[in-house]
Ligand SMILES: Nc1ncnc2c1ncn2[C@@H]1O[C@H](COP(=O)(O)OP(=O)(O)OP(=O)(O)O)[C@@H](O)[C@H]1O
């Protein structure tokens with residue numbers, strides 16, 4: 535099977551600061567993996583490379599068959615359609631209701647669908663994250679956990695093969711965070727690969743999924759699912 539993400543000898547500098555150094559990794563379709571490590575380790579940088587927000591200083595980044603490391607600006611939208619993104623602070627549009635925010639996820643890239651279909655698919659996605667009855671609510675009328683559910687629905691409504699999430703539970707209490715992680719497990723079970731950067735040790739330890747550990751820009755550990763032991767990086771985070 536073809537990997538959905540492949541990094542080959544990837545380094546990324548910001549000026550003279552090395553944020554990632556010689557990273558090799560692959561992520562397979564439908565795989566759920568956590569990306570952990572102390573603050574400043576390079577987690578956000580790695581996710582931004584996948585989404586072609588930035589390009590590597592050296593090495594190759596392949597995402598869903600696209601050479602993200604050399605992708606032309608004009609083709610970035612095609613890549614983005616295949617990569618759903620979830621952020622810590624939800625990033626919903628405040629004047630659009632939940633359904634309209636989700637429909638926004640269908641407006642990226644080369645997808646062409648009618649308004650009616652966009653509405654139907656958005657309502658289906660809201661249903662799938664347990665918010666079928668709040669489609670008309672504005673973001674400020676929803677709790678943090680509900681807003682993040684809307685953001686997850688927006689990220690997956692176009693059925694991308696890959697979802698990346700940067701500290702998606704960073705603003706949520708543990709119980710609410712579990713609800714979001716359950717959604718990610720469902721999404722992976724449907725066949726979308728999911729890569730989640732997180733500091734939430736309790737969740738990472740309990741879920742026993744694959745764990746990639748970055749320290750000072752280096753991928754120092756890649757623990758397969760079921761072998762998540764003590765989080766050594768905790769001592770330095
Ligand atoms: N735009 C930038 N300009 C300069 N340096 C940057 C920039 N973005 C990140 N860095 C540096 O690159 C390194 C990696 O940062 P990154 O944001 O990827 O870490 P992180 O693992 O996501 O940390 P956190 O857990 O705090 O979110 C850090 O040393 C950071 O200061």
Ligand SMILES: [Mg+2]
Nearest residue numbers: 577578579700
């Ligand atoms: Mg970060």
